[in-house]
Amino acid sequence: MEYIIPAFLVFTVVFGLVKRINVFDAFTDGAKQGLFTLYSIAPTMIGLIVCVNMLKASGLTDFIVTLVKPVTDFFHFPSEILPMAVLRPVSGSGATALLTGIYKDYGADSFLGRCASVLAGSSETTFYAITMYFGSIGIKKIRHTLISALAADFTAVIMSVVTVSIFFT
Template sequence: MVELFRSVINIISAIAIPMFILVFLGWGLVKKVKVYEVFVEGAKDGFNTAVKIIPYLVAMLFAIGIFRASGAMDVVVAILSPVTNLIGMPAETLPLALLRPLSGSGSMGLMTELMKTNGPDSFIGVLASTMYGSSETTFYILAVYFGSVGIKNTRHALPAGLIADLFGMLGAVFIVRILFGV
C-alpha cells in the first residue's frame, strides 16, 4: 500500500514539471496568447525579485551563522533537555529539532550524522529523518518570501511559524514512538 502510494507520487513528481510547461504553454497556444512574448515579459522580473531578497537573506543568515558558530546551541540543549526527556524525545535529537527552523543544510547534516551513528532504521534514525521531513526552514522562508516584497513588519508570521515547527516536532516524536517505539 505504502509502496504503491510511493511509486505513484514518484511518477507524478517526475513528470510534473514537463506537464506544467506543456499544459500552461499549450493552453496559451489554444487561447491564442503570443506565448513567446508573454513568457519573456514575465521572465524579466526574475532578476529583480532575486536581487530584492539579498538584504533580507544576508540579515537572517549572518545572525544564524553567528549563533551556530558560537556553540550557543549546546547551552540551549542543556537547558531544554530535561523538558524533552519528559515527553520521551531522545536527547540526541534535540539539537536537530532546534536547528530545523534555522538552517536547512545544517539540519540535514545533523540528520545524516544521527543516522550514521545510530543506523537509519534505528528508533533515533527514523525519528531524525521524520523530524527533518516534518517541517521546513522557517527563518529562511520568512526572509525570502517577505524579503521579495519588502515586508519589514512580519507581524504574527514568525510566532505562528514557530508554533507550527514545535507541533511538527512533537507530532514526529509522537507518531514514531507509537509505530517504532521502544
C-alpha cells in the same frame, strides 16, 4: 507500502503520455535540474558536515545531550534529536548535516533515525522563507508571522516523536 514508489512512477509516465508530452525529454530536463541543485548545495553541505563532525569529535554534542537529558527525559523526548530540532528552522543544510550524523550513529531504520526523518520531512527552513518572502516586497512589520511559524515547527518536533512512537513500537 512497497507499492508506493513503483505505482507513483507508473502513474507519472502514463499521466505524461496521456497528456502527450515527451516523457523522456521531461525526465532528463528534471534530472538535469536535480544535478544542478546538488551542485549548488555541495559546497554548503561539505562545510556544514565538517562542522558537525568537529562538534561531535570534540565531545561537545554529547556533553550538551547529557546536560539536557534530565529535562527531555521528563517529557519522554529523545535528547539526541534536540540539536537538529533547534537548527531546523534556521538552516536546512545544517539540519541535514545533523540528520546524516543521526543516521550514521544510530542507523536510518532506528527509532531516532525515524524521528529525525519525520522531523526533516514535516518542517521547513522557517527563517529563510520569512526573510525571502517578506524581503522581496519590502515588508518590514511581519506581525504574528514568526510566532505562528515557530509554533508550527515546535508542533512538528513533538509530532515526529509521537507519530513514530505510535507507528513503530
